[in-house]
Amino acid sequence: MNRLQAKYPGESEYLQAVREVLESIEDVYNMHPEFEQAKIVERMVEPDRIFSFRVTWVDDKGEVQTNTGYRIQFNSAIGPYKGGLRFHRAVTPSMLKFLGFEQTFKNALTTLPMGGAKGGSDFDPKGKSNGEIMRFCQAFMQELWQCIGPDQDVPAGDVGVGGREIGYLYGQYKKLARQYNTGVLTGKGGTWGGSILRPEATGFGALYFTQHLLHHAGKDIAGKKVALSGFGNVAWGASIKATQLGAKVVAISGPDGVCHIPEGITREMIDYMLVMRASNRDRVEDMATRFPDKAQFIAGKKSWSIPVDIALPCAFQNELSEEDAKELVANGCWCCCEVSNMGCQPGAIHYFQNNGVLFAPGKAVNAGGVATSGLEMTQNASHISWTAEEVDSKLHQIMQSIHEQCVKFGTQPDGSVDYVKGANIAGFMKVAQAMLEQGII
Numbered sequence: 001m002n003r004l005q006a007k008y009p010g011e012s013e014y015l016q017a018v019r020e021v022l023e024s025i026e027d028v029y030n031m032h033p034e035f036e037q038a039k040i041v042e043r044m045v046e047p048d049r050i051f052s053f054r055v056t057w058v059d060d061k062g063e064v065q066t067n068t069g070y071r072i073q074f075n076s077a078i079g080p081y082k083g084g085l086r087f088h089r090a091v092t093p094s095m096l097k098f099l100g101f102e103q104t105f106k107n108a109l110t111t112l113p114m115g116g117a118k119g120g121s122d123f124d125p126k127g128k129s130n131g132e133i134m135r136f137c138q139a140f141m142q143e144l145w146q147c148i149g150p151d152q153d154v155p156a157g158d159v160g161v162g163g164r165e166i167g168y169l170y171g172q173y174k175k176l177a178r179q180y181n182t183g184v185l186t187g188k189g190g191t192w193g194g195s196i197l198r199p200e201a202t203g204f205g206a207l208y209f210t211q212h213l214l215h216h217a218g219k220d221i222a223g224k225k226v227a228l229s230g231f232g233n234v235a236w237g238a239s240i241k242a243t244q245l246g247a248k249v250v251a252i253s254g255p256d257g258v259c260h261i262p263e264g265i266t267r268e269m270i271d272y273m274l275v276m277r278a279s280n281r282d283r284v285e286d287m288a289t290r291f292p293d294k295a296q297f298i299a300g301k302k303s304w305s306i307p308v309d310i311a312l313p314c315a316f317q318n319e320l321s322e323e324d325a326k327e328l329v330a331n332g333c334w335c336c337c338e339v340s341n342m343g344c345q346p347g348a349i350h351y352f353q354n355n356g357v358l359f360a361p362g363k364a365v366n367a368g369g370v371a372t373s374g375l376e377m378t379q380n381a382s383h384i385s386w387t388a389e390e391v392d393s394k395l396h397q398i399m400q401s402i403h404e405q406c407v408k409f410g411t412q413p414d415g416s417v418d419y420v421k422g423a424n425i426a427g428f429m430k431v432a433q434a435m436l437e438q439g440i441i
Helices: 002-007 012-029 033-037 040-044 093-109 130-147 163-177 198-216 233-244 267-279 285-290 322-330 346-354 367-382 388-410 419-437
Strands: 049-058 064-075 081-087 116-121 153-156 225-228 248-254 257-260 296-299 310-312 335-337 358-360
Touching (some): 012 093, 012 419, 033 040, 040 419, 049 130, 064 081, 064 130, 081 093, 081 367, 093 116, 093 419, 116 130, 198 367, 225 233, 358 419
Parallel strands (some): 081 153
Antiparallel strands (some): 049 064, 257 296
């Protein structure tokens, strides 16, 4: 850590992610001198390669705009690089390195043969027209297309990159590569190689994992009050599945504040989340405006200010602080599962763990999204399409397996489960063993 901090002093998200993993695996790592001899950790924390490139496009006014694009291929020990593309004004190399590092272990947990990667741009799609987004995506793929492929690197969506953007990206890839390789991107449209349930998968998988966590602790999700952050694709899927499992989603949030929904979100309100996301307004207040008799908007507040049993961060990294954790616990919250990547700050995680709150990290909880992307790759390679029931069954099975791995490696002497340690050790051991067996490369 001292070496990395000296080498990358400004990359706080990346250093935070590495520290969490290294602290978790220290004891296990030291039991394997062959790992130290092969310098597995020193190699694992550095990405295999980083591509950065200028993306120049023309806006609707005819003015030339310039952004920076990135693709970080982090580790391919267990399979081709796999990870999303994020379009957001806050994107930096540090953010993408942290996400690629996390993705490596998350993908290992899914049991599917996928390495870790991440990419994106500081392009902000909010407020942009469809034409502008299309031209940007085409310019972005113009620089990226030779670095990806179905057996090389398979990008997907992430924050700011949904089905629309994946379509524009793939259209340009197909034109440049002159090949119909549907397996080169995941999160595609259902008419041209996409998997059923992919849009819902991250949220669905997170609730399946939460359900297993609660059952292991002798609890049930039915009837419990749940707070979600955000109202994008992940929160949408989580709202659907939480409601189906009998929970009450009583809070969703946005940059402008929180919507308190005392009687629980309805299907009509869940459907309206898609409208809110498509509007590019990024205002959760629109929910309260549309359903004034069911939702109350509180400006400037987070979902964590609402008394709940279960907190599910679904928006962005480090969105839940130690102060938020204290407020949640004071209001009776006894479970928090990260659905966003590294959604909780270190202080919040320690506070939860020190106060008996059930806590699980994003690399385990939100792995359902990339797992279903892996299932999409399988369908593309076989030129078949599974039913919703088949995909959902495989997703549920994968999330159960991830929970079992966390319990196996995270069970403490007192019988409790440290899900952070369990997830990190399980993912690390699989990648480390593969690296060891493939030699010094």
